[in-house]
Amino acid sequence: MKFLSIFLTLIMWATTYFPQQAEKYFPDKDLTTVGVYYYPEHWPREQWERDIKNIAEMGFEFIHLGEFAWTFFEPEEGKYDFTWFDDVIKLAEKYNLKIVLCTPSAAPPVWLSENYPEVLMVDENGITQRHGSRQHISWSSIKYEMFLEKINTKLAQRYGRNKNVIGWQLDNEPSHYGRYDYSDETRKHFIEWLKVKYTSVDELNKVWGTAFWSIRYQNFNQIRIPNQKELVQQVNPHALLDYKRFSADEAAAFLSKQYRTLRKYISDDQWITSNFMDQHMNVDPYRNSDLDFAAYTMYPVSGYRDGKGEQGFRLGPVEVISFASDFHRGVNGVTGLMELQPGQVNWGIYNYQPYPGSIRMWLWNAFAGNCSFICSYRYRQPLYGYENYHYGMVGPDGVSLTPGGKEYKKFISEIKDLRKLDITNAEIPIEFSAKKIAMLWNADNIWDTDYQKQTCEWNGLRHFIKYHSLLKSLVVPVDIINESKDFSAYPFLIAPAYQLIDKSIVERWTKYVENGGNLILTCRTGQKDRNAHFPEEPFAEQIHNLIGAKISFYDFLAYERRGKIKTGDDLFEWNIWGDIIIPDDGTQTLAVYNDQFYKNETAAVTRRLGKGTVTYIGADSYDGKFEKSILKKIYRNAGLSTMDLPEGLLVEWNKGVWVAMNYSSTEVEAPVSDSGKIIIGNKLLKPAEVVVWQDKN
Incomplete structure (x- = not known):
């Protein structure tokens, strides 16, 4: 009976998971398509045809153009030149290459920055960001929005009905690379945002807790952007949370306005997306569900994140492409890897040569993660500029394939051979799909826990990704969703460190479990309300009736001080976070602490509620082995077996x-x-x- 319930749930999932535009834009029979960035403005005109012909002969199916070409499109204010670009478009058509065009908002021409300095962003030190690089523009600038609408309108009118153009990328890696804007115009926008949200300054004072440290405001105009550089001690956490929400809203609006401009003129057959970067938390792709889908950028080997074992630094981490694919697909049910590393780069802390074969492996990983297309930056290695050490498909001579270029060529050939087998009619294996789990995402939880960490070991995004990686190691299919989605479409649901909650989400979780769902909550869940306040009640009381247990207190240990947890006869380590749990009668203890002054106190619990189960995992470890053991037990108790893959x-x-x-x-x-x-x-x-x-x- 339990298995039948899961099977019926999967039928519901299958009818809701794939949006109609997936097949419209990306027919299943194509499996995935592969493209490459090309910058004709960097090369002599007489080389364009040779390059584009060679791109086609490598097997690429589309080229990516124009994201940094604004100064060539509009060399002087109001004077446009697209004739050179028309020639590139024609060459692509001649060699049967489709085209992805870009809005050039990430790199405006010098005349715009010089003549209209009010469009520039200001950093936390009060320094205006000047022309000479990229992404120096304020997302809040109305003046910039005006110029952007003009250039985007010109591009859309000229190429929006071109049958060779398949889609558009908005901006490039919209993120300001994790930095925030403190300009006067941004402050004005922030104040207006606060007025809409709170209506009165009294309500703002209440939510921001301004009675603390005598911060209280008399009017909205007294409010500044929360900036640690201006303060002797710490920023108000409630003000900072609102500013991060506002900044993410501004970034989303920056893209949404461009989307609406293009949609006025372009064909319905052309899609619109952007290439997000999941490691920069000042942007939240889930705020841009108005785009046709969310794509992403990925560089697995740059010294920032090592993989597994002796060669892991060259192979890349096993989790990064898998997580990014699931994360961005969750926005609208479709994703693509818009910018994938082609080889050695120049901007990392250690710019290693990737391990032979790893680039092909990343390409297969993107396909396996259901990326509808994969595109690489870039075809030719540049001869000048900040990224002239950045590999491409071909080296500095413009014709010789790099190691990465050879691996791309091999993958393209393999995908085209795979298409011939007509494999897409195969049904999803039931033993795989029966384990389907949704991970619940809300950026608020990352923003809040990462500011009030309580321990330097805490990292909210790392916690979320760890659970994703553990589930993948059990060969469990994962969707990442937000609260707008229907939980009942999934037999399993996990909400990692879901700290900010309200009565509504607890009621939804409870109903989900009572109707047969299997809910998993992890440490820190339910500590605060949506305003990041502690409710005036026992700690985490909001989820007491749901999990069938109280959270007595919490603890954590330094990295070198690993505590012990016991589950049955097995011992595991923990250190990052430890909720000390008091289970109610009828709630089963899954694990206990095996040392410290709270030895034998509960670390994880589970209970039946209605037709389903709810499990609370109160301890958080560095290696994830404890958490993995609990996840395996949850699936086993549901009558489902899991694999246990070797590390990596x-x-x-x-x-x-x-x-x-x-x-x-x-x-x-x-x-x-x-x-x-x-x-x-x-x-x-x-x-x-x-x-x-x-x-x-």
Whole structure:
């Protein structure tokens, strides 16, 4: 009966998960399409045809153009020149290459910055960001919006009905690379945003808790942007939370306005997206569900994040492409990898050469994560500029394939061969889809917990990604959703560190569980209300009746001071966070602390509620082994088996095939069944190797 309930839920999921535009823009039969960035403005005109012809001969199916070309489109204010660009468009058409065009908002021409300095962003030190790089414009600038609408209108009118243009990218990596704007115009916008939200300054004072430290305001115009550089001690956390919400809203509006401009003129067959960066938390892609979908940028090897084992720094972390694909697909049900690393880069802290085969592995990872297209920055390695050490598909001579170029060429050939097999009619394996889980996302929780960490070991995004990675290691299909989605479409739902809640979300969680869902909550969940206040009641009382337990207090340990947790006969380490739990009668203890002064106190609980279950995981570890053991138990109790992949091995199912990728530094065996038919590769995988197989009917 339990399995039938899960099966019926999956039917509901299958009818809601894929939006209609997925097939409209990206037919399943294509599996994925591959493109590359090209910058004709960087090269002599006489080389354009050679380059575009070579791009086509490599097997690429589209080129990406124009995101940094505003100064060539409009060299002087109001004087436009698109004739050179027309020639590039014609060359692409000649060689059967489709085109992704971009709005050039990330890099305006010098005349705009010099003549209208009010468009420039200001950093936390009060320094105006000047012309000479990129992303120096304020998202709040009305003047900039005016000029942007003009250039975007010109582009849309000229190319919006061109049948060779398949889509548009808004801006480029909209993020200000994690920085915030403190300009006068941004402050004015922030004050107006606050007036709309709170109506009265008295209400703002209440929500911001301005009685603390005598911060209280008499009127809205007294409010400044919260800026630690201006203060002796810490910023008001409630003011900062609102400013982060506002900034994310401004970034979303910046893209939405461009979307509306393009949509007035372009064909319905042309899609519009942007290439977000999930590591920069000043932008929230889920605020841009008005775009056709969200795409992303990914550079796995740049020294910032090492992978597994001795060669992990060259292979990249196993989780990054997988998480980014699921995260951005959650916005509108479709995603694409708009900018993927082509090889060695120049801007990292350590610009390693990627391990041989790793770039092809990343490409297969993007396909396996259901990316509808994959595009690389860039075709030619630049000869000048900040990124002239940045590899491309070809080297400085403009013709010789780089190692990455060869791997792209191989992957493109493999995908085209795979298309010939007509694999997309295969049904999702029921033993895979039955384990489907949704991860609940709200950026507010990251913003709030990361400001009031309580321990330097805490990182909200890392906590979220860790659970995603643990689920993938069990070969569990994951969707990432926000509160606008229907929870009942998923047999399993997890809300990691969901700190800011209200009565409404608790009621939804309760109803979800009572109707047969399996809910998982992790540490810090339910501590505060939506305004980041503690309710005037016992700690985490908001979720007491849901989880069947009280949170007595919490603790944490330094990195080198690992505590012990016991589950049955197994011992695990923890250190980042530890909720000390008092279970109610009828609530089952899953784990207890095995040392410290609270030895034998509860660390994780589960209970049945109606037709479903709710589990609370109160401890947080660095290695995730404890949390993984609880996740396995949850699935086992639901009558479902899980795999337990070796560290660094990733297995996904997409469009009729299984794909296994080895991100580890050692040889591993992929879980190809005896009846599985291997299409590409071998069951035994060396580092960076891939195997693709199909289950036999």
